[in-house]
Amino acid sequence: MRRFRVRVNGKEYDVEVEELSSQTQVQQTVSETPEVPVAAGKTEPVKKVEEVKRSEPQAGERSSQSGGTGGINVVSPMSGTILEVFVSVGDSVSIGQKLVILEAMKMENSILAESSGTVRQVKIRKGDNIDAGETMIVLGS
Known part of the structure; x- marks a missing residue:
């Protein structure tokens, strides 16, 4: 026992x-x-928590970030399947324009442009599986 x-x-x-x-x-x-109060002088061990900087955005963070070449990377906020791509290289986009429809857990999610610009690269196609944080589209000014 x-x-x-x-x-x-x-x-x-x-x-x-x-x-x-x-x-x-x-x-x-x-x-x-019942709750047992901690005796005077008795202390609990303290664990030190350190801030860790991430190199890739995680789910829930902004879906675009500046790229090293001055462009803006539109990244996937979650893993899923690309159902539709609404832009191609050379297209001009404005803030709030629908760029991609991403299916995750049987739900369709519209990925919108967070800044205006011109599409420099489209790194995805309809039917592609994509991971969270993966770059889908690169926008330039």
């Missing part, structure tokens, strides 16, 4: 668990214990 103290949503529980073999039954005893 093994005993564990488990904390769930601020409440502590003492749990006893019996190890199973091929011929034994499970026996569990759960008892709720």
Whole structure:
């Protein structure tokens, strides 16, 4: 029999668990214990958290970023399949214009231009699978 103290949503529980073999039954005893205040002078270990800078945008971040060549990369906010591409190289786009429809988890997501410019590169085609953070279109001024 093994005993564990488990904390769930601020409440502590003492749990006893019996190890199973091929011929034994499970026996569990759960008892709720009140919160135990930390004794004076007793401290919890502190873990140091460091900020990590990412080189690629993650889901939920802006869907475009400046490229190293002065262009603006329109990146995929999530993994999915390209259903439609509405622009081609040389097209002029304005803010809010629909560039791509991306299907993710059976939902169609419209990817819009966050800045105006001219399409320099289209790195995707209809039917392509794309990962989050992958560049789809490069815009220039």
